[in-house]
Amino acid sequence: MRMRKTAAVGVAVLALAATATACGGKSGSAGDKSAATEVYSHDYTPAKGVKLNSQVLKDAQKRGKITIGVKADQPFLGFQDVSTKKYSGFDIEIAKMVAADLGFSTKQIDFKTVDSSSREAFISDHKVDLYVGTYTINNERKKQVGFAGPYYTAGADLLVRKGDKSITGPESLQGKTVCSIKGSTPLQEIKRPKYGAKTLELLKYSDCVEKVLDRTADALTTDDAILKGYAAERPGKLRLVNKPFTKEPYGVGLDKNDKVLREAITKALENHIKNGDYEKAYNGTLGKSGSKYVAPQLPLPTY
Numbered sequence: 001m002r003m004r005k006t007a008a009v010g011v012a013v014l015a016l017a018a019t020a021t022a023c024g025g026k027s028g029s030a031g032d033k034s035a036a037t038e039v040y041s042h043d044y045t046p047a048k049g050v051k052l053n054s055q056v057l058k059d060a061q062k063r064g065k066i067t068i069g070v071k072a073d074q075p076f077l078g079f080q081d082v083s084t085k086k087y088s089g090f091d092i093e094i095a096k097m098v099a100a101d102l103g104f105s106t107k108q109i110d111f112k113t114v115d116s117s118s119r120e121a122f123i124s125d126h127k128v129d130l131y132v133g134t135y136t137i138n139n140e141r142k143k144q145v146g147f148a149g150p151y152y153t154a155g156a157d158l159l160v161r162k163g164d165k166s167i168t169g170p171e172s173l174q175g176k177t178v179c180s181i182k183g184s185t186p187l188q189e190i191k192r193p194k195y196g197a198k199t200l201e202l203l204k205y206s207d208c209v210e211k212v213l214d215r216t217a218d219a220l221t222t223d224d225a226i227l228k229g230y231a232a233e234r235p236g237k238l239r240l241v242n243k244p245f246t247k248e249p250y251g252v253g254l255d256k257n258d259k260v261l262r263e264a265i266t267k268a269l270e271n272h273i274k275n276g277d278y279e280k281a282y283n284g285t286l287g288k289s290g291s292k293y294v295a296p297q298l299p300l301p302t303y
Contacts, residue, residue: 039076039079039088039089039284039285039288040088040093040280040281040283040284040285041088041092041093042093042096042277042280042281043096043105043106044096044097044099044100044106044272044277045100046099046100046101046102046103046104046105046108047100047101047102047103048103049103050101050102050103052102052260052261052264053260054258054260054261054264055258056126056129056254056255056258056261057102057129057261057264059126059129060102060104060129061103064108065104065108065109065110066099066102066104066108066109066110066129066130067109067110067112067127067128067129067130068095068099068109068110068111068112068128068129068130068131068132069112069113069114069119069122069123069127069128069130069131069132069133069253070087070091070092070095070111070112070113070114070131070132070133071091071113071114071133071134072087072113073204073205073206074089074091074133074134074205074226074229075089075229075230075232075233076089076090076228076229076232076285076286076288077089077090077091077133077134077225077226077229077285077286078091078092078132078133078134079092080113087111088285089285089286090152090225090281090282090285090286091132091133091134091250092111092132093277093281093285094132094151094252094269094278094281095109095111095130095132095252096109097268097269097272097277097278097281098130098132098148098252098265098268098269100268101264101265101267101268101271101272102264102265102268112127112128114128114131114133115181115182115203115204116133116181116182116183116184116203117181117182117183117203119131119133119135119145119183119253120141120144120145120253123144123145123253123254123255124144124145124255124256126255129254130252130253130254130265131145131252131253131254132252132253134154134222134223134225134226134248134250135147135250135251135252135253136154136184136185136223136248136249136250136251137149137150137249137250137251137303138185141253142256142303144256145253145254145255145256146253146254146255146256146257146258146259146262147251147252147253147254147262147303148251148252148254148261148262148263148265148266148269149249149250149251149252149265149266149269149300150249150250150251150300150301150303151250151251151252151269151278151296151300152225152249152250152296153247153248153249153250154223154224154225154226154244154247154248154250155223155224155244155245155246155247155248156185156186156189156190156221156222156223156224156244156245156246156248157221157222157223157224157227157240157241157242157243157244157245158170158173158178158219158220158221158227158240158241158243159209159212159219159220159221159222159227159230159231159238159239159240159241160212160218160219160220160238160239160241161212161213161215161237161238161239162235162236162237162238162239164218167218167219167241168241168243169241169243169245170190170195170243170245171195173190173195173196173197173218173219174195174196174197175196175197175198176197176198176218176219177197177198177199177200177216177217177218177219178190178197178198178199178200178217178218178219178220178221179199179200179201179202179207179208179211179212179216179217179219179220179221180199180200180201180202180208180220180221180222181201181202181203181204181205181208181222182201182202182203184222185246185248186221186222186223186246186248187199187201187221189221189245189246190221200216200217205220205222205226205230208220208222209230209238212238213237213238219241223248224240224242224244225286227240228240228286229286232288249303251303252265252269266300269300270298270299270300273295273296273298274298278296279293279295
């Protein structure tokens with residue numbers, strides 16, 4: 001079914017609180033920020049009369065809300081303000097675009113913070129209808145869940161202390177301690193014997209940032225899009241090595257067997273790329289971290 005392209009109705013600028021201390025580890029507390037960061041936030045007009053042969057969508061329509069799993073500690077991507085409880089970032093905008101084309105307004109989205117290690121379980125157990133949170137599409141995960149998209153392709157990189165010149169790329173990690181998140185694809189990559197790195201596995205990226213700062217870890221590895229956000233927050237303390245060593249295609253996670261919904265979401269993504277919503281969202285969120293906008297190639301590839 002061809003889905004109606006949504007129209008923009010207004011832009012709101014959300015100021016993220018900048019008072020978190022270096023203790024870190026909680027939603028939205030990536031550490032001591034020097035100033036508030038303005039992040040693009042937009043409401044998209046929901047399509048009317050959406051009818052799809054998707055049980056997940058039908059159940060959400062009966063509830064009058066769609067539940068979307070997201071991250072809460074990734075600046076410019078999926079971030080929850082500790083004071084207002086509001087979510088913001090590029091992934092949040094993607095979730096809102098998709099929800100709108102499925103017939104749900106922003107107010108009808110129930111965002112739920114889900115850690116990386118729990119994503120497949122939350123989707124399979126229908127605790128969330130969709131998942132939008134730097135979720136790399138790979139064959140192992142496709143055994144458990146379905147993916148729409150990809151809507152963005154990142155690459156694994158390294159975040160280190162600004163004064164540490166010993167780490168120049170993944171080939172210089174011999175004997176170094178590298179922190180990452182349980183269940184993440186960059187963690188699995190960096191465990192390969194050829195790198196010779198020790199690993200520290202935690203539940204939140206913000207916790208890994210603190211481990212790098214307190215010298216418990218030498219580096220944090222995850223997608224460059226995420227790392228640029230943290231580097232932008234603390235330019236005097238952290239730097240991005242800027243030498244990506246993998247490709248990480250981000251997809252929207254959903255029920256493995258719901259082909260109809262998967263196709264509808266991919267179509268929604270393409271709609272918003274074509275009408276300019278995607279570029280505006282990127283430039284107002286992820287673009288602030290130093291990453292330049294590159295238009296996704298259409299049609300979106302199938303993984």
